Amino acid sequence: MAKKTKMPVIEQTLYDCMEMIPGGFCVVQKRDRYRIVFANKKLAGMFGYEGKEVINALRKDVFSYVVDDDKVRLLQFFDQAKDVTTTITIVRKDQTTRSMTMEIRTSLLSSGIRQYLIAFNDAGEINEQLQHRLQKYEHRFQLDALTGLYNKDSFYQATSVLLKEHPDEEYVITQWNFDRFKAVNELYGSAIGDKIIQEFGKYMLEFFAGSGTQGRLEADHFVTCCSRDFLDTHEQEIEDLLWGRTKWYSVRYPIQIHAGFYTIENTNEEVKLMCDRAGMALHPIKDSYMTRRSSFTAQMREIYLKEQQMMREVDAAIENREFFVMYQPIINVRSKKIVSAEALVRWKKSDGTVVSPGDFVPVFEKNGFVSKLDLYVCEEVCRFQSTRIRQGLSIVPISVNLSRVDFYNRNLNNDICTLLGQYSLSPEYLKLEITESAYMDRPQELMETISSFQNSGFKVLMDDFGSGFSSLNMLKDVSADILKIDMRFMDDLETSDKAGTILYSIIQMAKSIHMEVIAEGVETESQYELLFSMDCDNIQGYYFYKPLLEEEFIQKLDTDARVVPGNESSDQQTILYFAKSDVEAKELVTKLQDHCNIRTVYQADDFLKVLQKDCTGIDMAIVDLSGKMDQGVKLMEKIRDRAYLGNMPFVFFACDYEMEQVKKVFDLGALDVILKPVDWDMQYERFKKQMREIRNRSIRNTFINDTPA
Numbered sequence: 169m170a171k172k173t174k175m176p177v178i179e180q181t182l183y184d185c186m187e188m189i190p191g192g193f194c195v196v197q198k199r200d201r202y203r204i205v206f207a208n209k210k211l212a213g214m215f216g217y218e219g220k221e222v223i224n225a226l227r228k229d230v231f232s233y234v235v236d237d238d239k240v241r242l243l244q245f246f247d248q249a250k251d252v253t254t255t256i257t258i259v260r261k262d263q264t265t266r267s268m269t270m271e272i273r274t275s276l277l278s279s280g281i282r283q284y285l286i287a288f289n290d291a292g293e294i295n296e297q298l299q300h301r302l303q304k305y306e307h308r309f310q311l312d313a314l315t316g317l318y319n320k321d322s323f324y325q326a327t328s329v330l331l332k333e334h335p336d337e338e339y340v341i342t343q344w345n346f347d348r349f350k351a352v353n354e355l356y357g358s359a360i361g362d363k364i365i366q367e368f369g370k371y372m373l374e375f376f377a378g379s380g381t382q383g384r385l386e387a388d389h390f391v392t393c394c395s396r397d398f399l400d401t402h403e404q405e406i407e408d409l410l411w412g413r414t415k416w417y418s419v420r421y422p423i424q425i426h427a428g429f430y431t432i433e434n435t436n437e438e439v440k441l442m443c444d445r446a447g448m449a450l451h452p453i454k455d456s457y458m459t460r461r462s463s464f465t466a467q468m469r470e471i472y473l474k475e476q477q478m479m480r481e482v483d484a485a486i487e488n489r490e491f492f493v494m495y496q497p498i499i500n501v502r503s504k505k506i507v508s509a510e511a512l513v514r515w516k517k518s519d520g521t522v523v524s525p526g527d528f529v530p531v532f533e534k535n536g537f538v539s540k541l542d543l544y545v546c547e548e549v550c551r552f553q554s555t556r557i558r559q560g561l562s563i564v565p566i567s568v569n570l571s572r573v574d575f576y577n578r579n580l581n582n583d584i585c586t587l588l589g590q591y592s593l594s595p596e597y598l599k600l601e602i603t604e605s606a607y608m609d610r611p612q613e614l615m616e617t618i619s620s621f622q623n624s625g626f627k628v629l630m631d632d633f634g635s636g637f638s639s640l641n642m643l644k645d646v647s648a649d650i651l652k653i654d655m656r657f658m659d660d661l662e663t664s665d666k667a668g669t670i671l672y673s674i675i676q677m678a679k680s681i682h683m684e685v686i687a688e689g690v691e692t693e694s695q696y697e698l699l700f701s702m703d704c705d706n707i708q709g710y711y712f713y714k715p716l717l718e719e720e721f722i723q724k725l726d727t728d729a730r731v732v733p734g735n736e737s738s739d740q741q742t743i744l745y746f747a748k749s750d751v752e753a754k755e756l757v758t759k760l761q762d763h764c765n766i767r768t769v770y771q772a773d774d775f776l777k778v779l780q781k782d783c784t785g786i787d788m789a790i791v792d793l794s795g796k797m798d799q800g801v802k803l804m805e806k807i808r809d810r811a812y813l814g815n816m817p818f819v820f821f822a823c824d825y826e827m828e829q830v831k832k833v834f835d836l837g838a839l840d841v842i843l844k845p846v847d848w849d850m851q852y853e854r855f856k857k858q859m860r861e862i863r864n865r866s867i868r869n870t871f872i873n874d875t876p877a
Contacts, residue, residue, distance in 0.1 A: 186208045187208050187210075190289070191210060191214075191287055191288050191290070192207070192208065192210045192211025192212075192213075192214045192288035193207065193208045193211060193285075193286070193287050193288070194206060194207035194208070194230070194286050195283060195284070195285055196230050196284040197277075197281050197282070198283075199281065201229045201231075202230045202246060202284075203227070203228075203230070204228065204230055209222065211288055212225065214258070214260075214266070215233055215258065215261060217261055233258045234257070234259070235256075235257045235258070241256070242254075242256060242270075246272075246274075246284065249274045249282060250274065251272060251273050251274060252272050253269065253270070254270055254272075255268065255270070255291055256268055266290070267290075268290065268291060269288070269290075270287070270288060271286070271287040272284055272285070272286050310325075312369070312383070312384040314365055314369070315365060315366055315368070315369025315370070315372075315384050316369055316370070316373065317369050317372060317373065317384045317390070318382065318384075319384065320383060320384075320386070322383065323381055323382075323383030323385075323391060323393075324439040324440055324443075325439075326383075327341075327380075327393045328439050330380065330393060331393075331432065332435070337395055338395065338396040338431065338432070339380070339393055339394065339395055339396070339432045340395070340396055340399055340430065340432065341391065341393050341429070341432060341439075341443055341445070341446045342392045342393075342394075342399075342427055342428065342429050342430075343389065343428045343443065343449075343450050344392070345388060345389050345390075345425065345426050345427075345450060345454060346368075346388035346425055347423075347425060349387075352419070355421065356419055363418065364417050364419065364423065365388060367416055367417050367418065368417070371416040375405070375409075376392055376398075379394045380392060380393045380394035380398070381393045385443070391443055393432075393439075396431065399429075410424065410425050410427055411460060412425075424460070425460070426450055426453055426460055427450065427461045428446045428448070428449030428450025428461075428462055429446060429449055429461065430442055430443075430445040430446040430449060430464040431463070431464070444472075445468070445469075445472065446464065448472060449462045449463050449465075449468060450462060474527075475535075478528055478531050478532075479531070479535055479537070481517075482537055486544060488518060490515055490516055490517055490518060491515050491544060491545075492513075492514055492516065492718075493511050493513060493514070493552070494513075494514055494717055494718075494721075495509040495510070495511060495512070495566065495718065496509060496512060496708060496713060496715040497712065497716070497721070497724065498510065498567075498706050499706060499708070500705070500706055501696075501699060501704050501706060501707055502700070504712075506713075506724065508565050508567065508599065509564060509565075510566070510567050510569075510601065511545055511548070511549050511569070512569075512715050513525065513544075513545050515528055529571075533572070536573055539571065539573050539574050539576075539577060542568070542570055542571055542574055543584075545569075546568050546584055546587050546598070549566050549568055550588060550590070550591040551591060552718065553598070554591040554592065556725075557597075563725075565596060565597055565599050566598060566599065567599035567600065568599070568600060568601065569601045569603075570600055570601065570606075571606075572603065572606035575613045575614055575617055581620040584600070584626075585624055594625065595624055595627075596625065598626065599627045599629055600629065601628075601629040601631045602614065602618070602628060602630060602631060603631045611645065614646065615645060618646060618647060618648060619647070622647070622649070627650060628648045628649050629648060629651075629652055630643075630646060630648035630650070630651050630652065631652045632652065632654045633652060633653050633674070634654040634656070634657055643677075649683065649684065650683060650686060651674075651684070652686045652688055653671065653674060653675075653685065653687045654688070654689075655689020656689070657670070657674075658688075658689040658691065658695055658709070659689075665809060668810055671687075672702045672810075675687075676702075676703075679703070685704050685705045686704075686705065686707065687704050687707045687708070688707075688708040689708075689709050690707040690708065690709030690711045691710045691711050692711060693711065694782070695711065697783060698780070701783040701813070740763075740765050741764045741765070741787040741862070742764060742765040742766075742786055743760065743764050743765070743767070743786075743790055743855075743859075744769070744779065744788075744789045745766055745767065745789075745790045745792075746769055746772070746789070746790065746791040746792060746793070747768050747770055747792055748770075748792045748794070749770075753768045753770075756790075759848065760852065760855060763856055763859065764859060767786075772799070772803055775791070776803075776806065776807070779810075779813060779816070783816065787817075787859065788816075788817045788818075788839075788858065788859060789816060789818050790818075790819045790820075790855075791818060791820050791821070792820075793820065794822050794826070794844050795826075797822045797823070797826040797829035797830065798829055800822070800829060801829050801832045801836070804818065804820075804832075807836075808836055808837065817858070817862055818833075818838045819838065819840045819841070819855075819858070820838055820840075820842070821844060822841050822842070822843055822844070823843065823844055839858070840858070
């Protein structure tokens with residue numbers, strides 16, 4: 169080390185800086201040997217020297233401090249004159265050895281002398297520091313970043329250790345889910361939602377401190393493992409927590425929780441399976457307001473084992489073609505012809521056992537296998553369509569259902585297009601059905617995928633519209649081509665005026681944004697008649713066809729079967745006549761029976777029932793409430809509450825002193841009002857003219873509606 173002598177301020181400053189370096193430092197110059205020309209005190213200490221002996225010790229050749237095995241390697245580094253970092257072993261004053269990390273930087277002085285700046289660090293200390301940092305990062309990696317609880321994988325690992333350390337203790341796995349937490353995010357924003365998640369994590373750490381493990385699975389789903397004794401002791405606190413009586417959050421919104429409990433029976437099982445069972449216990453109550461907790465039962469175990477058995481069998485079932493496709497035709501409302509069909513997957517095991525789609529589809533959705541099954545159905549449909557085309561036979565587009573799970577596959581569009589290419593098909597022969605629930609799960613991904621489908625030439629159907637809670641919002645955001653209305657609308661269509669009005673409004677709304685409409689679940693003639701009058705495009709349901717085996721579907725296409733039960737037609741138009749008496753009814757029927765069919769009723773309720781059941785079979789309605797036109801106004805108001813009767817022509821008979829009521833029925837949309845006394849001969853001619861105009865208008869509208877865009 170250099171003596172302390174008077175020197176320029178800058179040089180003294182540099183010397184002081186060298187002493188501040190954390191490790192050892194020296195400057196080596198190559199003259200006749202590789203001599204140390206400067207070193208700081210820390211390096212001397214690393215070599216084992218101190219006091220007066222430091223100066224002489226550090227004037228030695230640098231190689232005198234390196235073990236023989238490393239001298240050749242270090243000399244090569246010096247000769248190459250390259251910057252390098254390496255590890256060598258040095259020999260200390262007491263002849264002990266020590267591993268050092270050397271960082272070498274080379275330079276050439278103006279005098280031509282090669283100079284090396286070398287920083288030394290104790291490799292052992294570095295390893296300890298690295299180990300400490302690794303342990304720190306590993307601990308952070310094990311924790312959920314938002315809450316500080318274990319993340320999912322770390323919870324499984326920590327709980328497994330806990331159970332092995334306490335084999336005789338009875339433990340319970342519990343899944344905790346917030347009730348309708350999406351409402352919190354919508355009301356307060358995701359930042360406040362994250363804050364509540366953090367607060368709950370802190371509460372869990374404090375409440376369960378020292379009594380087990382706590383973790384966050386995802387989103388607002390948490391899990392704990394604690395002893396049965398702890399749960400029993402804190403029964404009331406847990407009830408208060410579930411019902412939102414425990415105030416641990418910072419917003420003015422009641423946070424309630426559902427919990428599913430699984431009492432561990434075999435501690436050697438995977439903790440993941442235990443958590444799955446707690447989740448199964450939670451599932452039946454997750455939407456319940458009245459029930460906040462549920463425990464895993466023997467029945468749930470049977471369901472679980474049944475699901476596991478399905479998953480064990482499914483690959484072989486695909487290979488053995490136990491899955492097959494049935495086709496349910498879709499019918500044009502006006503022509504009653506098959507214009508499309510929906511492919512429906514079925515499972516018949518090799519032993520003849522039939523598995524309901526309601527049993528296997530939810531299981532496959534949960535396990536992700538449904539994506540493979542959907543592509544299997546796509547290929548079966550492509551095979552069917554390709555065969556029909558090669559044989560020169562009639563063909564209609566067939567729609568294939570896509571599960572919400574499919575939208576996790578970013579190559580979904582490419583996978584389906586590849587299948588079409590293998591069978592030399594164009595996208596017009598395959599339609600893609602997407603459920604409304606898929607929009608609820610992954611709206612952004614759904615919209616992007618639909619756009620990619622349409623860019624590839626596919627038509628996209630939005631299935632089960634009206635089954636969820638965000639239907640209108642979905643209709644605004646999703647640019648589907650065809651709307652399939654949920655069959656539950658059909659349940660009350662014949663008995664509920666409100667159901668009919670809502671259904672009519674949906675049909676008209678879809679048409680206004682240029683969407684084709686299919687009503688599914690049509691089972692009766694009256695439902696068909698109502699949908700016809702509402703100008704629905706197509707229908708699907710048992711009234712025309714149930715799902716058909718491939719051979720049956722081929723037969724329907726080939727023979728073009730069009731016979732529909734209860735659908736006899738007549739060239740004559742039909743008038744529904746609400747008469748005051750048999751005498752007047754007989755008079756009108758006698759005059760008009762050669763020109764049209766007359767259906768006569770005498771009560772307002774009967775009049776409304778006939779209209780509702782067979783509105784498409786009625787061309788015009790005549791109402792005789794003369795002298796009681798206040799009742800006529802009320803009747804017309806009821807009719808206008810049924811939006812699907814909006815185009816029905818109504819003609820009223822009235823007395824000449826009922827002009828105020830006459831004006832009201834005109835305001836409500838009556839076609840005509842005939843004042844009594846009546847010139848019947850002239851009136852019959854008016855009726856015939858009105859019927860001709862109605863016929864001409866109907867023919868014109870039918871032509872326009874059936875003309876391709």
